[in-house]
Amino acid sequence: MNIINLLRIAARALQRNKLRAFLTMLGIIIGVGAVIAMVAIGQGSKKSIQDQLSSMGSNMITIRPNSNVVAGARLDAGTVQTLKIEDVKALQKQGQYISDISPAASTKGQAINGALNWPTTIQGVSPQYLDIRAWQVKDGIAFTDADVTAAAKVCLLGQTVVNNLFVGGESPVGKIIRFNKIPFQVIGVLAPKGENAFGQDQDDIILTPYTTVQERILSTIYFQNIYVSALNEQVTDAAVAEISQILRVSHRLKPTDTDDFAVRTQEELINTFSSTSQLLTVLLTAIAGISLIIGGIGIMNIMYVSVTERTREIGLRMAIGARGTDILMQFLIEAILISITGGIIGVGLGIVASKLVTIFLSWPTLISESSIILSFLVCALTGVFFGYYPAQKASRLDPIDALRYE
Amino acid sequence: MSNKILEIQNIKRDFKMGTETVRALKGVSFDINAGEFVTIMGSSGSGKTTLLNILGCLDKPTEGKYLLDGVDVGKLERNELAHLRNIKIGFVFQAYNLLPRTSALENVELPLLYNPTIPQKERRERAIHALESVKLAERLEHTPNQLSGGQQQRVAIARALVNEPVMILADEATGNLDSRTSYEIMALIQELNQQQGKTIVFVTHEPDIAAFSSRTINLKDGKVIKDSPNVTVRSAKEVIASLPVTDDY
Numbered sequence: 312m313n314i315i316n317l318l319r320i321a322a323r324a325l326q327r328n329k330l331r332a333f334l335t336m337l338g339i340i341i342g343v344g345a346v347i348a349m350v351a352i353g354q355g356s357k358k359s360i361q362d363q364l365s366s367m368g369s370n371m372i373t374i375r376p377n378s379n380v381v382a383g384a385r386l387d388a389g390t391v392q393t394l395k396i397e398d399v400k401a402l403q404k405q406g407q408y409i410s411d412i413s414p415a416a417s418t419k420g421q422a423i424n425g426a427l428n429w430p431t432t433i434q435g436v437s438p439q440y441l442d443i444r445a446w447q448v449k450d451g452i453a454f455t456d457a458d459v460t461a462a463a464k465v466c467l468l469g470q471t472v473v474n475n476l477f478v479g480g481e482s483p484v485g486k487i488i489r490f491n492k493i494p495f496q497v498i499g500v501l502a503p504k505g506e507n508a509f510g511q512d513q514d515d516i517i518l519t520p521y522t523t524v525q526e527r528i529l530s531t532i533y534f535q536n537i538y539v540s541a542l543n544e545q546v547t548d549a550a551v552a553e554i555s556q557i558l559r560v561s562h563r564l565k566p567t568d569t570d571d572f573a574v575r576t577q578e579e580l581i582n583t584f585s586s587t588s589q590l591l592t593v594l595l596t597a598i599a600g601i602s603l604i605i606g607g608i609g610i611m612n613i614m615y616v617s618v619t620e621r622t623r624e625i626g627l628r629m630a631i632g633a634r635g636t637d638i639l640m641q642f643l644i645e646a647i648l649i650s651i652t653g654g655i656i657g658v659g660l661g662i663v664a665s666k667l668v669t670i671f672l673s674w675p676t677l678i679s680e681s682s683i684i685l686s687f688l689v690c691a692l693t694g695v696f697f698g699y700y701p702a703q704k705a706s707r708l709d710p711i712d713a714l715r716y717e
Numbered sequence: 718m719s720n721k722i723l724e725i726q727n728i729k730r731d732f733k734m735g736t737e738t739v740r741a742l743k744g745v746s747f748d749i750n751a752g753e754f755v756t757i758m759g760s761s762g763s764g765k766t767t768l769l770n771i772l773g774c775l776d777k778p779t780e781g782k783y784l785l786d787g788v789d790v791g792k793l794e795r796n797e798l799a800h801l802r803n804i805k806i807g808f809v810f811q812a813y814n815l816l817p818r819t820s821a822l823e824n825v826e827l828p829l830l831y832n833p834t835i836p837q838k839e840r841r842e843r844a845i846h847a848l849e850s851v852k853l854a855e856r857l858e859h860t861p862n863q864l865s866g867g868q869q870q871r872v873a874i875a876r877a878l879v880n881e882p883v884m885i886l887a888d889e890a891t892g893n894l895d896s897r898t899s900y901e902i903m904a905l906i907q908e909l910n911q912q913q914g915k916t917i918v919f920v921t922h923e924p925d926i927a928a929f930s931s932r933t934i935n936l937k938d939g940k941v942i943k944d945s946p947n948v949t950v951r952s953a954k955e956v957i958a959s960l961p962v963t964d965d966y
Contacts, residue, residue, distance in 0.1 A: 313833045327817065623814060626814075627810075627814040630773065630775060631802065631803060631880075632803020632828055634796045634799040635799075636796070637799075710775050711770050
């Protein structure tokens with residue numbers, strides 16, 4: 312018995328019951344379609360989060376003050392002020408894995424240009440900040456270390472601020488705006504960066520030398536953050552260890568003391584978000600997988616019915632020369648044909664569903680080849696697994712009994 | 718003409734029903750030569766079905782020897798029996814046993830699908846040829862429910878012919894048909910026997926049908942009680958000719 316004849320026999324048997332074959336397939340179609348679509352949604356959201364976080368600078372390390380115990384009371388991280396210019400200098404001097412470093416001090420306020428005003432955030436940073444964030448200046452120039460030393464009243468505007476303070480396409484470069492009544496000269500406009508992973512508008516910002524914010528607005532010697540970029544992504548972990556070491560010395564912490572600062576990398580942030588969407592993907596896939604199993608049980612059910620219904624046919628086939636294995640293979644191939652055909656339609660359905668989700672719900676989707684291949688394999692296995700027992704039952708029939716079966 | 722197609726010697730077949738043993742065949746012996754048309758007669762319970770199953774290689778005797786075309790059937794495995802049925806025996810059943818919703822042609826092709834040595838083209842040609850020999854060349858694509866009972870049985874006969882078996886084994890092949898159609902089927906079988914030299918073993922309980930064969934074996938209680946050649950073989954064609962012209966509709 313060759314395989315082509317077996318395929319022919321199985322295909323003819325299915326053709327005789329097209330509607331039933333299709334209805335049996337439906338379970339598999341929906342199951343596979345659901346798996347493909349769910350994985351596509353999960354992967355899509357994961358990728359978009361990763362892309363957004365990477366756009367912030369993938370080797371960026373953020374240092375922020377951590378809750379510290381003051382006189383036995385644990386203080387909230389936001390109120391703790393531990394980062395100072397000495398820390399920045401120590402890092403600059405001792406850090407081997409660090410390429411750029413920028414402290415950051417920021418506050419909210421009202422930016423005013425003539426009759427227009429706009430509530431925004433002013434962030435005091437060093438010139439390296441633009442390198443750390445991989446941020447371009449679109450028009451004009453960036454401020455320099457000399458501006459930092461002088462606490463110069465110069466600023467770079469984010470695109471959102473420009474849009475709200477300058478209407479009619481006039482160039483803001485060279486203009487004077489006021490922030491909390493302090494006049495700033497606009498020396499450049501930042502390239503648009505869009506929303507970050509948290510949905511915040513990254514372009515709604517004014518950048519200025521950190522000394523300007525510290526001395527002219529906040530009157531403080533502390534920073535809210537220090538941004539550091541590692542030499543490259545590979546040494547990020549080494550850089551984190553190094554930074555902790557330097558800061559512990561700089562803060563004169565005893566070995567028993569806990570860190571009064573926290574160092575976070577983009578990677579950790581990516582992992583946090585990825586694990587959330589990973590969980591989502593796993594859950595959705597599990598649900599879809601269950602429907603695939605139900606589809607498989609549907610196949611098994613129909614194959615059992617089919618074997619019983621076609622007992623006489625099986626008897627006849629045996630009488631005219633079919634061996635037990637031929638019958639086994641026929642029913643197995645029927646089951647596999649159902650599951651694989653269902654799988655192919657299901658993959659198509661899943662792809663269409665993913666596209667529709669992207670079009671109508673604007674959710675990012677990513678159809679991965681691995682999910683297609685995997686669900687296809689699962690289909691074939693489902694066919695074999697759930698088709699085997701009915702097929703075996705058929706193959707073990709006694710031709711005499713089967714021929715006389717009523 | 719002593720070319721033995723089939724040789725059975727002292728065949729016994731017991732069935733175990735719980736603790737009791739039912740002896741369906743109690744030692745049956747006979748030979749069948751090539752080109753014979755034999756009917757096996759017997760009332761129900763005579764062991765005729767059991768004998769048919771054994772002759773058809775669907776079952777094996779408990780005791781005794783069965784040679785089919787020189788092959789000792791008793792020594793074969795299940796799969797070897799299947800192969801033997803495929804190449805040496807053509808079955809015709811009372812209930813036709815055609816595959817539903819499948820064309821006559823595909824039904825006739827079926828035995829050849831289980832013989833991998835026959836290529837697709839030859840398979841089709843042989844199936845068409847077999848259908849021509851049962852005068853159904855016009856009905857190749859008809860499905861069983863588009864055919865009358867007699868036509869269905871002729872498709873079944875074509876299916877039994879297609880693998881060129883050494884013996885056609887018919888089990889009450891006219892049992893489901895009215896007399897006229899029965900005679901038509903018998904005429905066809907006679908023609909296959911007389912003109913193409915096919916060996917035919919026909920199991921029936923109707924003496925009427927047995928009269929068309931060249932030899933009748935009578936079974937009773939698992940034993941052969943009579944085995945005799947028919948002196949006067951009726952011709953089914955003549956019987957049909959002598960029937961009154963159908964006027965019942």
